[in-house]
Amino acid sequence: MSRKQPKGEWIETDTGNKVNRKANLIGTQHIMLGGKTVIMPDAMIRGDLARTATSAAGGPPGSNTAVFIGRYCFLSKGCCLRPPGRIYKGAFTYMPLRLGDHVFIGEGSIVQAATVGSHVHIAKDVVVGEFAIIKDYVRIMEGTIIPANMVIPSFSIVAGQPARIIGEVPEGGHEAFELRERYKSVKTNPLAAGS
Amino acid sequence: MASFTPYSYIQCPCFDATGQARPSDESPSASSSDAPESDDDHAFDPRSPRSNYSLYPIEHLLYCVDCNQIRCPRCVAEELVTIYCPSCLFEVGSSSVKTEGNRCTRSCFQCPVCIGPLAVQSLEPAPESSSLLTADNAAPPAPGPWALCCSYCNWSSSEIGIKFDKPQGIFGQLAKIRDGDGHGDISVAAVDAAPTKKSGDAEADSTKSRFALMRSFYQSQLANSNSTSSGNLSGTLGEYGYGSPTALSRIMSLYSGNGLAALKPKSRPTEIREADSFKDGFRPSNLDESSSISALRENGYDGTVTNSQATSQVDEGARFVEDLWPIPHLLRSKRAKRCPVCRHILSKPEAKVNNTRWRIRLVAGNYIPSISIKPLNPTDTPGLPVPDTSSLTLTPLKPTQYLLTFKNQMFDQIKVTLATPATTPGRFASRVTVLCPQFTIDANAEDYDINEALKDDRRQDKEEAAPQVEAGKPWERGRNWVSIVVEVIPSSLRIEPKPAILRKPGEAEDLGPLKEDEDILEIPMFVRLEWESEAAQDQVGSTASKDKEAKEKRELAYWCVLGLGRISQD
Numbered sequence: 001m002s003r004k005q006p007k008g009e010w011i012e013t014d015t016g017n018k019v020n021r022k023a024n025l026i027g028t029q030h031i032m033l034g035g036k037t038v039i040m041p042d043a044m045i046r047g048d049l050a051r052t053a054t055s056a057a058g059g060p061p062g063s064n065t066a067v068f069i070g071r072y073c074f075l076s077k078g079c080c081l082r083p084p085g086r087i088y089k090g091a092f093t094y095m096p097l098r099l100g101d102h103v104f105i106g107e108g109s110i111v112q113a114a115t116v117g118s119h120v121h122i123a124k125d126v127v128v129g130e131f132a133i134i135k136d137y138v139r140i141m142e143g144t145i146i147p148a149n150m151v152i153p154s155f156s157i158v159a160g161q162p163a164r165i166i167g168e169v170p171e172g173g174h175e176a177f178e179l180r181e182r183y184k185s186v187k188t189n190p191l192a193a194g195s
Numbered sequence: 196m197a198s199f200t201p202y203s204y205i206q207c208p209c210f211d212a213t214g215q216a217r218p219s220d221e222s223p224s225a226s227s228s229d230a231p232e233s234d235d236d237h238a239f240d241p242r243s244p245r246s247n248y249s250l251y252p253i254e255h256l257l258y259c260v261d262c263n264q265i266r267c268p269r270c271v272a273e274e275l276v277t278i279y280c281p282s283c284l285f286e287v288g289s290s291s292v293k294t295e296g297n298r299c300t301r302s303c304f305q306c307p308v309c310i311g312p313l314a315v316q317s318l319e320p321a322p323e324s325s326s327l328l329t330a331d332n333a334a335p336p337a338p339g340p341w342a343l344c345c346s347y348c349n350w351s352s353s354e355i356g357i358k359f360d361k362p363q364g365i366f367g368q369l370a371k372i373r374d375g376d377g378h379g380d381i382s383v384a385a386v387d388a389a390p391t392k393k394s395g396d397a398e399a400d401s402t403k404s405r406f407a408l409m410r411s412f413y414q415s416q417l418a419n420s421n422s423t424s425s426g427n428l429s430g431t432l433g434e435y436g437y438g439s440p441t442a443l444s445r446i447m448s449l450y451s452g453n454g455l456a457a458l459k460p461k462s463r464p465t466e467i468r469e470a471d472s473f474k475d476g477f478r479p480s481n482l483d484e485s486s487s488i489s490a491l492r493e494n495g496y497d498g499t500v501t502n503s504q505a506t507s508q509v510d511e512g513a514r515f516v517e518d519l520w521p522i523p524h525l526l527r528s529k530r531a532k533r534c535p536v537c538r539h540i541l542s543k544p545e546a547k548v549n550n551t552r553w554r555i556r557l558v559a560g561n562y563i564p565s566i567s568i569k570p571l572n573p574t575d576t577p578g579l580p581v582p583d584t585s586s587l588t589l590t591p592l593k594p595t596q597y598l599l600t601f602k603n604q605m606f607d608q609i610k611v612t613l614a615t616p617a618t619t620p621g622r623f624a625s626r627v628t629v630l631c632p633q634f635t636i637d638a639n640a641e642d643y644d645i646n647e648a649l650k651d652d653r654r655q656d657k658e659e660a661a662p663q664v665e666a667g668k669p670w671e672r673g674r675n676w677v678s679i680v681v682e683v684i685p686s687s688l689r690i691e692p693k694p695a696i697l698r699k700p701g702e703a704e705d706l707g708p709l710k711e712d713e714d715i716l717e718i719p720m721f722v723r724l725e726w727e728s729e730a731a732q733d734q735v736g737s738t739a740s741k742d743k744e745a746k747e748k749r750e751l752a753y754w755c756v757l758g759l760g761r762i763s764q765d
Contacts, residue, residue: 006753085629129347131244135284135549135551137549145347147311147346150311151282151284153279154551155551156281159431162309162310162348164310165281166428171257171553171556172253172558172559172560173254173255173605174556
């Protein structure tokens, strides 16, 4: 996909993140990437929605990261990561959004979860409601709407509007969540990608 | 047309076992009428109705290393490791499952309308906080009453008149309201349409509480009858108490009227009174349905429950929206799996709910080669992403080539032999030719990163030369994979009677319209694997053979089904 694009379309960071220049990263100082993450064009991360209420402990100023992303995540075209918000101690505030490792987010999906575990596959056109918690090894099928505050246990296959658990990930299906190959397949250098 | 992705399903050997165990099922069926008696010659028909129960994608299959056999989810024996609530992720002990039932008792509820999760919310919004989640923090707790609210469809338990005094222990509070021994402080409103539901007389409404009442009633009846009839034979039986099997058979004979009852004096049955009041747990069926009719007239179709809503309820019999109660979450389990033959453990998860590791995981994908299918299009460069093939359909009578890639995950070199019937079974027989039915795949060696990279480079060089489709030779091979070419000639989907010459005598011809998925070209393929491995590596009591370091020849054979594509219908 990067083949026809001019040189410099991708930025590769020291930790191996491949970020497309057309991605919308807002409030980058509040976004933490674990490394080896691919961010496709038009993907949006709302880092500006950081926690406004000061935490009780009064941590260091740099600690209010809005979006944590682990390693080998893949954010497809047009997806949106948006930290969830609620009223906390009488004032509205956003809460951080955490993604584990090997999280795939499909095209046009909106994720407002509190936590997404590792090895999670979110297909396209999925809406993950605010403060949902998705554990490890979860597959979310296309078009699913996960209501706010829902908890999805490990090894679940989820579909429907609203989401319901429709099956279990079989023992042999764990390797399918690995995103290393997918990371390698994204060529950031237009020359190396060939004709 | 719906998109189609090629698939390969593998048949579990337990299919044959059931076929042999119950031969009477097999013989008269239409699908096997043309199959020879000998099992060796019997070509597997993926369209026979029984095949549905034995075909699995490779991810679903396990592999028993002791039996050297594939095991499917249907034939493994499962054992509970952990029972937990999928919502709060708390582990539930098996003893409490026995006493409390299979639902979460920790305030985890699903919306009865849309099955979304329910959250406890205060009905009177406090000036500074309105959410339960803040209640345990420094902010003053919001005042009650509380209700369960769905964040997806905005259903609230206050709609059916259920409010809670405190935001904790919802399950207990709800059970109190439901089972009718509620205190005055629980407000049960909306005594309207269904008087039997919520009026004071019929408080014992749930099946559970009625069962408890009825059980205690009959227990006391039995105790009374035992004490009065101590003189005769059944009196001595009665001393064993309610739970004993003899007592049970006595009760059975009371109602069935034969057996022991014949020996007893005629006056015996009159001593046990039947349950006839609410306090005995008895509820006469409400034949006066005028209230239901008026409710139906008032609220219309929207006021009734859907089928799925009614079945997801804990208690049966819900007909109107106001009969819908919050559903406590069903518990979920982590299970270990054992081989049905040798009891060897095939997979065992860690016991902790939040731990996603597995102690043992013998999946078939590590022992048998995976098969991936790709249409072979010599014109496009293999380095490029394949154009969207899902929309492509097979043209009838036009030879089409497919590339099957076998990937070996074992650390031994394997020899693969393939066999397919010349024509696919079913009404529309397509011709199948495997161009290279015999080949070897190299072992899945450890030192792969560099080798793979080199091979990749070499492959790219080779691609200029474009490999030729040649019988008896693999199309391409890599470190631990081999691709071969299969040529198919799809049959025409036109439904027309066979010429009289080709018709077998007595054969009934099926000229019905195209059935569901009958246009999919499915190839049954018999795969035979041969490999040499170190003899009995991890078997118990194999120390003697280990010393010899002898290689042991192994083989495995199974049927699989390749779904290549849809045949276009014109």
